[in-house]
Amino acid sequence: MAGLVLFPHALDDAAQQHLAAELREAVRAAPPYRPVMPRTGQPWSITQTNLGPLGWVSDVSGYRYEPRHPETGRPWPAIPESLLALWDELTGYPAPPEACLLNIYRGPKARMGLHQDRDEEALDAPVLSLSLGDTCVFRVGGFARRDKSKSFRLASGDVLLLGGESRLRFHGVDRTIPGSSSLLEGGGRLNITLRRVTKP
Ligand code: MD3
Numbered sequence: 001m002a003g004l005v006l007f008p009h010a011l012d013d014a015a016q017q018h019l020a021a022e023l024r025e026a027v028r029a030a031p032p033y034r035p036v037m038p039r040t041g042q043p044w045s046i047t048q049t050n051l052g053p054l055g056w057v058s059d060v061s062g063y064r065y066e067p068r069h070p071e072t073g074r075p076w077p078a079i080p081e082s083l084l085a086l087w088d089e090l091t092g093y094p095a096p097p098e099a100c101l102l103n104i105y106r107g108p109k110a111r112m113g114l115h116q117d118r119d120e121e122a123l124d125a126p127v128l129s130l131s132l133g134d135t136c137v138f139r140v141g142g143f144a145r146r147d148k149s150k151s152f153r154l155a156s157g158d159v160l161l162l163g164g165e166s167r168l169r170f171h172g173v174d175r176t177i178p179g180s181s182s183l184l185e186g187g188g189r190l191n192i193t194l195r196r197v198t199k200p
């Protein structure tokens with residue numbers, strides 16, 4: 001699939017532990033919350049929070065980017081330097097990411113349905129995604145929801161770059177495999193997704 005590049009184990013064990021510790025600290029200032037679906041108000045099976053100047057939020061009124069945490073009203077914490085450096089190295093995009101969404105999967109029911117990422121103005125910028133903790137079964141399809149899709153596993157330390165034509169592919173997380181990693185306290189999976197939102 002053109003534009004979809006997987007870097008298996010891009011972060012070694014020490015780098016994963018270092019990043020997990022940095023994020024644990026950041027998340028104290030921006031506690032994860034359970035988003036709800038637009039219109040229906042149905043709660044998601046995962047929790048979320050953000051880092052960076054803009055955070056992606058979902059609530060009854062829709063999906064959008066916001067400069068502040070919906071519950072604390074404070075600006076999101078900064079994106080760690082190590083993630084900004086990884087963005088520069090792997091994307092080569094001429095501007096830094098503005099959003100760093102943290103998706104937290106806990107328990108056997110946590111999943112993310114097939115969707116496209118298209119709330120960004122800068123659709124020329126790739127999306128960079130990192131996985132920490134439990135392995136998940138990730139699904140990627142085509143450009144219409146009904147298109148054929150295939151699934152593969154993402155393990156702790158794997159990095160996925162979604163650029164070019166793959167930027168608008170449908171994708172989702174079928175399930176995680178609880179207990180497959182001991183990196184995170186209390187178990188679970190943490191997905192870190194970096195995005196450029198505005199045109200530089
Ligand atoms: C494939 N997160 O936050 S990884 C999301 O693992 C999201 O939590 C998933 O989908 C997760 O929007 C999947 C990242 C990802 C992001 C954008 C993509 C995969 C993609 C765009 C096209 C194809």
Ligand code: FE
Binds near residue numbers: 115116117171
């Ligand atoms: Fe997505």
